[in-house]
Amino acid sequence: MNDSKSEIIECLTTMLGANGVLDEPVDCERYRRDWARHELGAPLAVVRPKNTQEVAQVVGFCHEHRVHMVPQGGHTGLVKGALPDSRHPEVVISLERMTRIRNIDPPNFSMAVDSGCILEEVKRVAEEHDCFFPLSLGAQGSCQIGGNIATNAGGVNVLRYGMMRELVLGMEVVLPNGEIWDSMQALHKDNRGYNLQQLFLGSEGTLGIVTGAVLKLSPRPEQSQTALLALPSIEAAVQLYAQARRACSDLLSAFELIPRQCLEIAFEAAPQLSDPLDSAYPYYVLMELGASGPVDLPGMLERLLEAGLEDETVLDGVLASSVTQADQLWLIRESMVEGQLLRGEHLRTDVAVPISAIAECVERASAAVTTYSPESLVIAYGHIGDGNLHINVLPPTQTPAEALPALFEQLESAILTVVDGFDGSISAEHGIGRSKQAAYLGRLSATERRLLAGIKAVFDPDELMGAGRILPLTERSSSSS
Ligand SMILES: Cc1cc2nc3c(=O)[nH]c(=O)nc-3n(C[C@H](O)[C@H](O)[C@H](O)COP(=O)(O)OP(=O)(O)OC[C@H]3O[C@@H](n4cnc5c(N)ncnc54)[C@H](O)[C@@H]3O)c2cc1C
Known part of the structure; x- marks a missing residue:
């Protein structure tokens, strides 16, 4: 970047108008932070183009003047990819005005x-x-x-x-x-x-x-059935999942594993919620069936439940009798994430293993965490049907803030090593960004590294866009910034 900040901002403002460019720290504040309240560096400026032509103009200018850029959406990504960098100044290109x-x-x-x-x-x-x-x-x-x-x-x-x-x-x-x-x-x-x-x-x-x-x-599904079922174990959830797919003509659209602790964490974030069942159980599954056309969904679900109660895969359950009740059940699932945030800094993982290995993976990962940090609380929940688990760890409340990064690094490494044992994925959903870069790179073969670097070089040989996310900055790029 050879031009001064003020020259760059002046050119961008000429392209987009004053409304399209923000550079005052107070205006840029919300573009520095993501949903999880992480922040790294301050943006050189935030640009807010209104259409594709304006995006092309801004990017063309940045390319010509060797200005680093990062696209930004709704700031809800969980791997710090959209945050402006602290090592080199970046123009944040926000798509928030392109809503047609x-x-x-x-x-x-x-x-x-x-x-x-x-x-x-x-x-x-x-x-x-x-x-x-x-x-x-x-x-x-x-x-x-x-x-x-x-x-x-x-x-x-x-x-x-x-x-x-x-x-x-x-x-x-x-x-x-x-x-x-x-x-x-x-x-x-x-x-x-x-x-x-x-x-x-x-x-x-x-x-x-x-x-x-x-x-x-x-x-659009014309009908849906939502149920929260109580189960004795993760093994039972995996067994029920297979039964549900077969018994419900593959009309299952969601099958979420929720341990008891997560239910309680959800209630902390959404105090208006109450326990849908009279007793507490170790695990729950929130499942949904959906269909358009003349399909007997209630009948399917009832038969599945009867069979589950009979073979004791299912201990108890509630079927939503209205859309409002179904929404309440889904609010439990959604509030779990918010509730963990309210408990403070915690380790989030996002792994995948074969569905048949889920129970063993959780057991081994929990044991690995407990070996390092017996007081930590492991909560493992997720999308059973995708083999995708969030094995998260809430550290002991008295842990000093400065000790958390090292603790999380150690615990993450222990969990990911367990996942490796099942030939799993260290990132099944949230991506790599910056947060998972070290774990990702450490598991790539030389062939994969070469191919990935080649793809980046074809699209962005000057490493100006999203530099340092997924793949590390090369020496060439670091020295040019
Ligand atoms: C409460 C909560 C629940 C979540 N649940 C899930 C879940 O169930 N499944 C799941 O997959 N994710 C989940 N996420 C993660 C997140 O919502 C998704 O990753 C989402 O797709 C990010 O979209 P965004 O617009 O917020 O992107 P941002 O956070 O703004 O950006 C994410 C990445 O995409 C890039 N980017 C953004 N817009 C563009 C664009 N137009 N062109 C090119 N690059 C762009 C950014 O540079 C950054 O690297 C959850 C997050 C939260 C906070």
């Missing part, structure tokens, strides 16, 4: 949107047209479609509808040199050579800025 629904084509089950659209709004518009956009996660009121694409977001409906990777038909991207790559096609089938689009799913803002997307919709 471009079109919706119900017979084609597709919808074209600007990437700054909030997920919840996209879901609402799809429903208005009797369609369904299935991506569902706790942050859906804030996260943006561009962020969902960049992190290849998952959520609670993955087992039926897949991750974001399976929900995008077309895409528009501003490449790190300012070129616009327009592939906004609404095709359900296309098999032409390498799939460039898929490279941007999970790229975490390191290969380009997603400015638009054509999303794949499904028919």
Whole structure:
């Protein structure tokens, strides 16, 4: 970067107008922090383009003047990818003003949107047209479609509808040199050579800025059944999951494991909630079935429960009798994440193992944590149907703040070593960003490193976009900043 900060801001302001550029510290404050209240560096400036052309202009300028950039969506990412860097000044490119629904084509089950659209709004518009956009996660009121694409977001409906990777038909991207790559096609089938689009799913803002997307919709489920079931063990949950898929014609859309401690943590964050069952049980499963068309969902669920009660996989349960009651049950699941945040700094992991190995993995990981830190509380919950677990650790309350990073490093390493033993993934959902970079790099083969570095070099040879996320800064890039 050769130009002074004021020269850069002046040029950006000429392009976007005063409203499109923020550089006063007080105005930039909220773009420095993510949902988990992490912060690293201050942005050089925050730009807020209104359309793809403006994004291309800004990126082209930054490329020409060797200014580092980071795209930012709804700040709900959990691996610090969207936070401006502390080592080199970065322009934050926020997509928050790009919120246009471009079109919706119900017979084609597709919808074209600007990437700054909030997920919840996209879901609402799809429903208005009797369609369904299935991506569902706790942050859906804030996260943006561009962020969902960049992190290849998952959520609670993955087992039926897949991750974001399976929900995008077309895409528009501003490449790190300012070129616009327009592939906004609404095709359900296309098999032409390498799939460039898929490279941007999970790229975490390191290969380009997603400015638009054509999303794949499904028919709106006309009926759904939600149940919270109490179970004796994780083994029982895994067994019930297999039974549920078979007994319910594969209409299961969510199957979430919740240990008792998580229920209590959820109540701390949402005191209006109460225990849906009369007694406390070691584990719960929150499950949902959904269908359109004449399907007897209540009958299916009842038969599944009867069989579960009979073979004692299920100890007790409540079936939601209304949408409001179903929402209350889902609020428990959503409040668990907020509740952990309220308890203070904690270790979050996001791993995957084969479904059949879930119980053993949790047992071994808990034992590994207890060996290092007997007073810590391990809570393991997650999306059973995807083998995706959050094995999180709440440290003893008296632990001094300065001791936490070393403790978390030790505990994370212990948990990930257990996951390695099952040939699992150290990041099943949240991505790599900065938080998981060391663990990720340490597990890559030389071949994988070479191929990944090659991909980055094709898209962003000057390492100006999202530099230092997923892959480390190279010496060349560090010295140029
Ligand atoms: C309460 C809570 C629950 C969550 N539950 C889930 C869950 O169930 N499943 C799940 O997968 N995730 C979950 N997350 C994580 C998070 O919501 C997702 O990662 C989400 O997809 C991030 O979107 P965002 O718009 O907030 O992106 P940001 O946090 O703003 O950015 C995330 C990354 O994407 C890049 N980026 C953002 N926008 C663009 C763009 N337009 N083009 C290119 N790159 C871009 C950023 O540079 C950054 O690297 C949860 C988070 C919270 C806080």
